[in-house]
Every structure is written in structure tokens, then in C-alpha cells.
Amino acid sequence: MSPILAESPRWVRIGLVPALQLALALVISSLVVLIIGEDPVQAFAIMIRGATNLEFGGFHSTLYYTTNFIFTGLAVALAFHAGLFNIGGEGQAYVAGLGIAIVCLLFDSTLSVWLMAPLVILASAAFGAIWGVIPGYLQAKRGSHIVVTTIMFNFIAMALMSYALVVHISPLGGNSTDSRYWNSDAVFPKWNEMMPDAPFSLLNPTLILALVCCWLVWLLVWRTRLGYAIRTVGSNPHAATYAGINASRTIIITMAISGALAGMMAVNEVYGAQGRLILNFTSGFGFMGIAVALMGRNHPFGVVLASLLFGALYQGGTELQFEISSINPQMVLVIQGLVVFFTGALDRLVRGPVEGAFLRYQLAKAKKAEAADAAVAGGN
């Protein structure tokens, strides 16, 4: 049996289905808010306002979070195309922060922002790439599972960073875990420093870099021979061997690029927003990249949309904690978790029935047309 299944239309796949999933997450979240005795309508109004208002920088902050999500989401999405589950975005970004710190500590008093920015971007990409390529190599040449190794590398990154910060980077000594601030002439200006009228936010030019990366990833995956090789290795390794594509090489290169993408998240945090290296600056963005990639269907454009959504959830959630005291950070996590749950983990729950309904509808239409044709042709 080979059932002939056409795909449902694109607007159903990437429009209607995610919208329904979000709605479902919203309904369950409302129940949760109700249970703790608050008004869900009010809560969501606060969240939406918090994430979109222009006068207090809510929307700017949303975009700032979006930038992080784009990088880590792209990293996971690209690796997915090669059939690799890179859950080491957290560690790759973290180690990239170390690379930025080294560059900044060495040159921030001598170089201008125009020279520093490219250097910092390169350093972050290179450090992230190294942290991605080692698990990639182990997977390709030694068969060590990428999921296991990338998790381990997250831990190694944590330990390495704690050591580096406390022993070598922190100017204060003791158990201080921050670096000094970089020279403000050498770092990215924030949006409100460039636009005098804008409210304060951590938004900085890294967003542009993120969008450029989206375009580059699209180009790589769908317009280059390397991208073709990556997708072949990811969907059918046997076909890759048959075609003469070197799967090991492709896996290693993919993990290098994936690590570099995750690494550039550190530009937004360490070079753009914080202006110094602090402990745990990645704070889970690397892991959330998995949800972003899932929801964005591993497509750069989808990653941007999903990043916007998660950025808004982060920002809106932060506002919510301020406004309603009974809603604590854990509560916000629950809401975010429900969104991840319905859009990512339980994707099939909504997708299956909705797409199935469309297929049946199309088939019924095709049958009707066929019957009409047959009537006209007189039964062939």
C-alpha cells in the first residue's frame, strides 16, 4: 500500500495550525490563571501590553529577546536539517561569551566600535563553532551520540566559565563572578542611545546581525550544494552515500556552523546588552532554541516568527510578574511551558486532525470534479 497523500495548503500548515495550537495553549493557561484566583483576561491583557507597548520600551525588549531566540533557534534548525539534535546551544553560546570577553579585555581600550564589532562577531562565532564541532566530530567519526555529547559540553562550558570568571577574568577576586565593564566606546550602542526619543531597553544592533543570519541560513540550506548535502544526510544517510556525499564531513561542517550561530547569541548579551561577561548570561535561551526551531518548522522565516512570539512571551511574562503579585516567575514559566508543549511537543495533536480534515475536503472536491468530468466525457 502506498497511499497517495497530497500536502495540505501552506497557509494551513504554517498559519492555521500554529494559530490553533497557540489558542489551545491560551485556553489551558487561562484555566491555570483562574485556578490561582486571578482574571485571565486581565492577565493576558497585561502580557500583551507589556510585550508590545512602545512608550515604555516593551516592544523594544521583545525584540531584544527575539534576537537571542533567533540565533539559538537557527542553530537548532540548521542541525535538524542534517538530522542532528543539537541541544548544546546553551554551552556554545556560553563559551562564545568567553571568546568575546577575551577580545574585549584585550582590545576595548584601543579599538573603536567599528573594528571591535567584526572582531567580536568573529570571536563569538569561532568559539561557538569550536564548541559545536567537537561533538560533531565525535558523532561523525566515533559514533558518540550528539545529544549526549552536546549535553555534556553544556556542563563542561558551565564549569569552564565559572573557573575562567572567578580565577582569571573577575577584577575583584574572591568569589566575584562578573568581568569588568567593557569600554563603552568599543561596544554596540543600545537603541535608546542611537535614538534619543526611544525609551530605555537592551535592544541593540545585534538584531540586524540575527536577521542577516536568517537570510544566510536560508541561502545555505536551499540554494547551496552544501545545504543540499546537509539535507540529504539529514533525511537519508544511505542516499547520501549513494550520491557520493561525505556524511562525516557534512556533519562536522554543519555542527561548526550550528555552533557559530548559537555562539553569536553572546554578541547580543555580552557585547550588546550587558557590556560585560556575567555568570549564566545564557539563562536558558540556548535550550529554548529547540522550541523555537520546532515551532518555526526549521525554516529561518518560521524561526523569526517563533522568536518574536517567544520574545513577547518573555517580555510579557516579566511585566505580568510586576503587575500581579500572586503570579510569580514560576507561573510565567508554566504559561511559556504550555506554549512550548502545544506548539512543539504535542505538534501532532492539532496538526494531524486539521491537516487530515483538509485532505479529506480536497479529496471530496476532486472526486466531485472527477464525477463531473466523467459525466461530460461519457465515461471514457
Next chain:
Amino acid sequence: MTAPAIELKAINKRFGPVWANRDIDLKVMPGTVHGIVGENGAGKSTLMSILYGFYTADTGEILVNGQNLDIRNSQQAIQAGIGMVHQHFMLVEPFTVLENVMLGMEGQAVLANARGKARKALQDIASRYGLEVDPDAIVGELPVGLQQRVEILKALYRGAKILILDEPTSVLTPQETGQLFEILESLRSQGVTVLLITHKLKEIMAITNHVSIMRAGTMVAHRETAHTSPEELAELMVGRKVLLRVDKQPAQPGEQRMEIKNLDYSDDRGVRRLKDINFNLRSGEILGVAGVSGNGQSELLKMLSGALAPNQGVMVLDTRAGHSELSAGSWRDAAEIRDLGIAHVPENRLRQALVKAFSAAENAILGYHDKPEYGETFLEPEKVVNATEVMMEAYDVRPRLPGLKTANFSGGNQQKLVLAREMLKEPDILLIGQPTRGVDIGAIEFIHRNMIAARDKGAAVLLVSVELDEILSLSDRIIVMNDGAITGEVMASETNEAELGLLMTSTAGEVPTAGNGPTGGAKAPQSEQQEEAVA
């Protein structure tokens, strides 16, 4: 008139939008062998799965011996006296025959008593139906034909009076097929009803009393075997007249294109899969490689196409790229071998030749994606699509939608796309494995014609197939493989199925060795001292 052993009334089964079975009626009389033929995807397997309780029909009735039954799982089917032998055996290989037969019917926690009872019952059944197997043999070490016998024993042990066999001969040599048919004869004479699912018309003609023909989910006809012919059955299966024979002129072999010397290969676990392979291949001929599946043909194809490297041996090539010699230390990968003018249509198209998730256009450049004709720096979609349209036109791939996902094409059309991709390049050497596996009869005709045409244009064609009919009708020269070695070489015009069948089970070097079954059992004697058997 006795009640039919099985009667199906108006069975309907849908998978989503697809009708797998539509208004199926079937009557199988007790004590007969009833064949069910149809192309891949005609719904035979679905129908049998409904009968055996794997699927539940959406609507319709199942009557067993005149009794209306609601079969919801295979346990109920077994209780109703229905047994099934699957195409891929459901055996625990490290267990003995006896243990496999008992499996699921142990009865109590301590096995000692049950084993004794089972042994006796097994011996009764074996002697009654002529199904002799050593109950203490390890199943994994038995040849395929005997493993199948264990499956049949399993079903009979569970009290089956109605036996469903799904494509039982696809893994057997002609001799083993003969033995299977003897068993079926004896089962029939003892009153067992057999339902035989197959796509081989010759078998239908040889063994069945009645035959039912399915097409596209419906039952199109029932015939008494004595009153029908293969031609009529083929026509009913496809829905139009089909040419079953291949028309071809005698080959005119030209210069030598490929020579293989002393090729040897052991897999990761150290099992020697290819043993001292030697042959040559000329332009303008089709060299058939016959053998029971799993005797080294797959490894040979992979090696010649660059997907695997041998441990020893040399491949000498004379193609458009000039003279080249590849030895074990300097083997090339698939892309480099392709550049030497060799095209490869692999045995398993969905596993090797295609990426299901890709569009037809993306698959149309697989392996050739580095060529500048598909774009300079970047891949240019228009160029790829244009090239795909040319392929689809030339090989009649339907529907003609380069953007359609490959998984949505039928097996025959997928295969045509692969053939178009490989053969339109007019390769000097064409390696082709199981070209018509899972392909509709209509497409088989087309594929065979194109292979002959390629030969006549001067290509050197190496054909690997487990279908002896295909080997015999297409090849000019035939080499036979067993247990990783070449056991004989014959001219196609001077041989027949019986001779090939013997070669398929004999050992290289013409040393008749006792107990060396066609699977090359676990303890097959190592053929260190064997000299080449090829003339």
C-alpha cells in the same frame, strides 16, 4: 453445497482519504488453494490483514466456515483457525524450532512439561503433512526455505485450518519453491485451505484451484485457474493488454568496459561477504547476476558503485574517462565513480536512490548536484526544474510535477525517475539492481524496454535481480552468486531455471559440500582453497 472456508462480504477499508479495500467480496472453498493476485498497492495485504485481525474493516462481514465472525485481533483469528505466514518471518532466530513453535503457547510458567507435549504434537503435525524439521535446530542457522517451514508449522500447531501465505516464494530458490508447492499439495489433500498472495502469475497457474484478481483496492474478477491464462490475469491486474515477454535482438558485445579481479570484502563483524569475485563486462551486453537475495549481490553493487570499498581486489575500467585501475587501497567514492561514466540504479530505491522528503526535482539531481549545469555558485531552481521536466517527459513519470514530494509518487514512477536520472546521462556502464521490485507490470515492460535500448546503444549493463524470469529474459550472459562467491557463469540462451537454481545453491569451485545451505549458514566452510570457478 458446503459452506466456504472463508467468505468476505462487501469489505471496505479506508486509510484517511485512500480506499485500500472497496466492496470486496471473496469466497474460498475448503480444501483448495486460492490465489490472490494484484499489483503492489492493489490492496491484497490490507485484505489479508483484515482477515487476520491486524486491521478492522470499516464495514463488511467476515464468515469463517459459514459463521459470522468479528475478528478484532490476531488472537481471535487464530482461534477461528486462521494462520498466517508473513513475507518477513516472525521468528526468534537464536531460539530452536521447538521454542519458536511454542512461543506464546507455553501454557505454564515451568517449561519442562510443555516442551515435552509440544515436541510430540510437533512430530505428529510434521509427519502428517510431510513437514520434517529438526525440532532442536537453531532457527537462525536454518536455510530460508526451512525457516518458512517453521512458520507454517507454527500456524498448524496453533490449529490453523486456513493458512494465509504472503508472497511466500520471494525469498526462495526455484528448488525451494518446488518443495513449498509439494507441502501445499499435501496440506490441500489433508483438507487445509490455503490462501496464496503473490504477484507471480506462474505460481498461480502452477498450484492454485481458484484465483481472485485485485486492482486499485477492488476485486476485479474471480477465475477458475484451469480456465484462465497468465495473459488474461496480467490484463485483469493492469487493466490493459500487457506484453509479458521482452523483445530483444541478440547482443553484440563490443570492447571490455569493466574487469573485476579477486574482489574480496568482509563486513564490520568480520563476515566474509564477497569471496574472490572475478568477471568482466563488455559494452553492448547485459550481464545478469542471479542468486537468492543476501548472497553478496548487494555488497557487490555497492562496491562497484563506490558506496563500499573492498578489502582486496582490483577494478579495471575503460570508459569515456579513459583507462583507470582502482585497487582496494585506492577505491573511489560514489561521486568519483560516477564521474568515470558509471551510473547506478540501486536495489532499494527508497533507501538509497531517493530522499523521500525531497521534491522530484531535488531527487532528479541527487549524485549529480555538483555539476555546473545546475547552477554555478548557487543551485539554480529553474535549471534543476527544467532538467527534471526533460527526465519526466522522456521516462513518462507521472504526475509531471517536479515540485511534488517524491513520497507522493507511486513506486513505478519513483523508479522511472531514478532510471531517467541515471540513464539519460548515457553512461558507459550501467549498474542496475532489482529494477522492477515493487513496480507495476505496466512499468516493468517500459523499464525492460529501456534497458535493452541502453544496451543496444552500447552501454555495458550489469543487472542484479532475484527474479529469475527477469534475469533470463533480459541478460545475455549470467553469473550466479551463492554465499558471496560466483558459482557459475552461463550464456542466457543456453540455460534454464533448473540449472540456475542448482548453481544458486552450489558452492564455488564445484566442490559439492554437505550441509552448505543457500543462506550460507553460520558455519559454512570457509573456501580458502577455492580456485576461481569462472571460465
